Amino acid sequence: MLKVTFDRPWPLHGTAATRRIEQEAAASLPAHALMERAGLAVARLALAIAPHAHRVWVACGPGNNGGDGLEAAVHLHRWGKAVTVTLAGSPDKLPPDAANAWRKCREAGVPVADALPSAWDLGIDALLGLGSSRPLEDALAAAAGRMSASASPVLAIDLPSGLNADTGNGQSVRAAHTVSLLTLKPGLFTGAGRDAAGELWFDDLGVQAAEAPTAQLAGPAPVRVRAHASHKGLNGDVAVIGGAPGMAGAAVLAATSALCGGAGRVFLAPLDTGFGAAVPGWPELMVRAWDALPLESISVACGCGGGDAVAAMLPAVLSRAKWLVLDADALNAIAADASLQETLRRRGRPTVLTPHPLEAARLLGTSTAQVQGDRLRAAQELGERSKAVVVLKGSGTVIAAPGTTPSINPTGNGRLATGGTGDVLAGLVAAALPVSSDALQAAAHAVYRHGKAADDWPAGEPLTAGALARRLHLD
Numbered sequence: 038m039l040k041v042t043f044d045r046p047w048p049l050h051g052t053a054a055t056r057r058i059e060q061e062a063a064a065s066l067p068a069h070a071l072m073e074r075a076g077l078a079v080a081r082l083a084l085a086i087a088p089h090a091h092r093v094w095v096a097c098g099p100g101n102n103g104g105d106g107l108e109a110a111v112h113l114h115r116w117g118k119a120v121t122v123t124l125a126g127s128p129d130k131l132p133p134d135a136a137n138a139w140r141k142c143r144e145a146g147v148p149v150a151d152a153l154p155s156a157w158d159l160g161i162d163a164l165l166g167l168g169s170s171r172p173l174e175d176a177l178a179a180a181a182g183r184m185s186a187s188a189s190p191v192l193a194i195d196l197p198s199g200l201n202a203d204t205g206n207g208q209s210v211r212a213a214h215t216v217s218l219l220t221l222k223p224g225l226f227t228g229a230g231r232d233a234a235g236e237l238w239f240d241d242l243g244v245q246a247a248e249a250p251t252a253q254l255a256g257p258a259p260v261r262v263r264a265h266a267s268h269k270g271l272n273g274d275v276a277v278i279g280g281a282p283g284m285a286g287a288a289v290l291a292a293t294s295a296l297c298g299g300a301g302r303v304f305l306a307p308l309d310t311g312f313g314a315a316v317p318g319w320p321e322l323m324v325r326a327w328d329a330l331p332l333e334s335i336s337v338a339c340g341c342g343g344g345d346a347v348a349a350m351l352p353a354v355l356s357r358a359k360w361l362v363l364d365a366d367a368l369n370a371i372a373a374d375a376s377l378q379e380t381l382r383r384r385g386r387p388t389v390l391t392p393h394p395l396e397a398a399r400l401l402g403t404s405t406a407q408v409q410g411d412r413l414r415a416a417q418e419l420g421e422r423s424k425a426v427v428v429l430k431g432s433g434t435v436i437a438a439p440g441t442t443p444s445i446n447p448t449g450n451g452r453l454a455t456g457g458t459g460d461v462l463a464g465l466v467a468a469a470l471p472v473s474s475d476a477l478q479a480a481a482h483a484v485y486r487h488g489k490a491a492d493d494w495p496a497g498e499p500l501t502a503g504a505l506a507r508r509l510h511l512d
């Protein structure tokens with residue numbers, strides 16, 4: 038059993054891959070062995086996270102997730118806990134492993150109740166796992182609702198019941214802890230997964246997964262070491278093109294973020310002709326006209342607060358920039374123009390798109406709900422279509438590129454949901470590109486650092502985009 042911490046990468050396996058792993062393992066093990074291991078792991082974790090809990094409600098469902106709960110119930114009963122089992126389903130319809138666990142439960146004299154209990158100290162959610170295929174209803178919904186609404190902590194087995202293992206969608210139990218079995222599933226880390234799962238634990242049940250991961254949970258960015266004999270020309274030049282009238286702040290945020298992120302020199306090309314010759318408070322930033330910049334040799338973040346005006350620069354920017362980050366209004370302009378989409382596809386140089394779900398939906402010609410319905414797929418599809426790295430922002434930011442395994446970023450939290458933090462990310466990615474040989478890695482590292490800065494934010498101190506930019510660094 039391992040606690041899932043975000044200081045290392047983790048392989049993630051979706052439903053189909055996990056089913057294959059389970060089938061192969063089950064074929065080489067004695068009957069019921071996997072479920073027995075699962076039940077023991079759950080029971081041990083229950084003791085560890087809630088050592089003083091005496092009344093334990095194990096809410097079991099109609100499949101093998103319920104079986105895991107029944108196996109755990111037998112242990113907890115033997116260890117002296119006041120266990121109550123409920124079964125949302127019929128005992129004679131349980132699949133074989135779960136039916137065996139039910140028989141053991143009855144033989145051990147574990148109390149089984151017809152009605153949901155009214156008080157308990159620890160809830161164990163064994164209603165549904167990988168087999169969750171539609172919204173919870175009837176007895177499952179009643180048990181899930183009662184358990185989630187209680188002040189007593191919930192330990193979810195494999196997944197918070199109702200959560201889709203692949204997408205992180207679905208109305209589900211809200212757990213304080215989730216122990217994921219055999220594999221870690223992508224849905225635990227994106228969409229609604231983070232809020233539903235609480236603290237995460239992983240038990241491989243003694244099975245080494247031979248399956249290629251469906252996705253990767255991103256690990257920390259390595260600390261960048263700069264040579265002593267270094268000069269600013271080695272650390273990458275960044276230009277930010279954006280900031281139409283009334284939206285200069287977005288471009289300034291991206292530029293300051295690139296600077297704090299370690300870029301050697303940062304240029305700001307405001308689209309507001311009345312912007313002025315310097316950025317107040319930031320003498321390090323050089324204000325230039327966008328067409329006076331050597332785009333062919335620098336990293337460009339384009340779009341931040343660019344408004345409609347940015348569309349006119351895009352043909353030149355797309356074809357000239359050495360490294361390119363496209364954000365916000367640049368993405369909207371590309372979504373609205375098939376010839377820009379074609380230019381993007383043909384660029385052939387490192388390019389990172391940083392859409393939030395609505396921007397991704399516009400680019401894909403679909404709805405935000407559909408993007409959010411399968412964030413991994415949406416990011417991959419957009420990457421394939423645009424031949425670029427895609428950073429699909431939000432809870433569990435997805436980073437994808439054509440022909441590679443996508444990753445999900447584990448850092449960041451709801452405090453980032455404030456205006457301008459996306460501009461800060463665009464600037465940081467632009468700073469990361471010139472000092473990395475791999476745009477996908479550069480983007481993933483910048484996203485990790487951006488989120489980590491928010492995770493490390495002192496309690497009680499407001500997190501604003503400007504303050505975030507000042508606290509960023511890539512080395």
Ligand SMILES: NC(=O)C1=CN([C@@H]2O[C@H](COP(=O)(O)OP(=O)(O)OC[C@H]3O[C@@H](n4cnc5c(N)ncnc54)[C@H](OP(=O)(O)O)[C@@H]3O)[C@@H](O)[C@H]2O)[C@@H](O)CC1
Pocket residue numbers: 059063069071072075098099100101102103105132134164165166167168169170171172173174177194195196218219
């Ligand atoms: N076999 C083993 O040894 C091991 C198994 N393991 C454990 O097994 C879990 C997977 O088990 P599982 O495949 O049986 O799926 P599970 O999630 O229990 O439920 C499926 C049942 O629920 C039903 N159902 C679904 N949605 C519903 C809804 N909304 N409302 C009502 N019913 C609904 C669905 O019905 P159906 O869709 O078929 O009509 C079916 O009857 C996995 O997550 C892990 O915990 C691991 O311990 C490893 C060892």
Ligand SMILES: Nc1ncnc2c1ncn2[C@@H]1O[C@H](COP(=O)(O)OP(=O)(O)O)[C@@H](O)[C@H]1O
Pocket residue numbers: 365393429430431432433434448449450451452453454455456457458459460461462487488
């Ligand atoms: N709950 C969350 N968890 C992690 N990151 C988040 C969360 N909410 C927002 N973010 C991050 O905050 C940033 C917001 O960007 P965006 O939506 O473009 O805002 P803006 O346009 O105001 O700059 C993105 O990097 C996004 O991933």
Ligand SMILES: [K+]
Pocket residue numbers: 102162163164165166193194195196197198
């Ligand atoms: K569950």
